[in-house]
Amino acid sequence: MKAALLEAPHRMSVGVQPDPELAPGHVLVEVATSAICGTDVSIWAGKMPANIPVIPGHECTGTVARLAPDVTRLKAGDRVVLNPVTACGVCHYCLRGLTNLCLNGGLRGREVPGTFAEYVAVKETEAYRIPDNVSFAAATNFVGLYTVVYSQRKAPYIPGGKVAVIGQGSSGLLHTQLAKVSGASSVIAVTRSKWKLEMAQRLGADEIVPAGEVDPVERVRELTDGFGADVVIETAGSAQTIVQAYDMVRPGGAILQFGIGPLAVDGVPVQNYYFKDITVIGSRAGLAEDFDRAVALVASGRIDLEPLITHHFPLDEIQKGFEFVEGGGDGGTLRGVIQIGKEG
Ligand SMILES: [Zn+2]
Ligand SMILES: [Zn+2]
Known part of the structure; x- marks a missing residue:
């Protein structure tokens, strides 16, 4: 062959x-x-x-x-x-x-x-x-x-919740679509790319955040009455966006770490596990x-x-x-x- x-x-x-x-x-x-x-x-x-x-x-x-x-x-x-x-x-x-x-x-x-x-x-x-x-x-x-379905099955708060999806590549766009289908009250798509934001909107995102133009953490807080998102789905896998996820999630909320990031990331606020009582969820295949x-x-x-x-x-x-x-x-x-x- x-x-x-x-x-x-x-x-x-x-x-x-x-x-x-x-x-x-x-x-x-x-x-x-x-x-x-x-x-x-x-x-x-x-x-x-x-x-x-x-x-x-x-x-x-x-x-x-x-x-x-x-x-x-x-x-x-x-x-x-x-x-x-x-x-x-x-x-x-x-x-x-x-x-x-x-x-x-x-x-x-x-x-x-x-x-x-x-x-x-x-x-x-x-x-x-x-x-x-x-x-x-x-x-x-x-x-x-199938990996997106598996990971969202492990995440709490999606039905009725406010879900921020960082990164709108093919995985991010699938997360955006699935969160919407699963009953999120608001899906907030975050990325630097304008055309990906437009596509996210076409595929069901309620709000879009152009990360290159505004502070994405601030903007997500504004869109969630100052609390932060119930669930942050991190799909970009960069050190910067991984740290942002910790500032974007509301106290008591959850981070779904979907993007395959570097081995270790400086600046991850480990104290937030305690003070913000957050849950961080991993997911493989x-x-x-x-x-x-x-x-x-x-x-x-x-x-x-x-x-x-x-x-x-x-x-x-x-x-x-x-x-x-x-x-x-x-x-x-x-x-x-x-x-x-x-x-x-
Ligand atoms: Zn692959
Ligand atoms: Zn085996």
């Missing part, structure tokens, strides 16, 4: 790789689209350890092409999205249902072969049917949405049930994934695609995808 191979940081080739083998319990998926996610870019840039040389990619949609004889959950021709993480099913955490914390798991395109390839073989339990009303390219966002919820949210038309895809590249131009995304895109970039199959 044709596939990309990351040979060294910043060096990708496209060539012929062995077809994946179809082990018992596995399905062979003909890849349609695989998105370029921030994690892929970190691996590509050598900032995140990986089993190089590796076929990169982990946010993937496609069609079930072949099944092992014992597969019962899926059939040939099913349109699916793949769980980006593998889990062993038998370790301490898997046995407790916490497959996102599997001791023997890995990320496709990092520890195990990835999805910038014509075919990928996965356990039948790692592929989820996607609704017909969403394109293969947009459906790569299910991988983001998600569970199988979160894919089911994500699919139901999109199938019912409550969440729109289509606007999040802004750029398409053919597999042969994957190097160009990564350089483009790593360089920050063209000022109107949310998500770029690599088009591998015929259908978008």
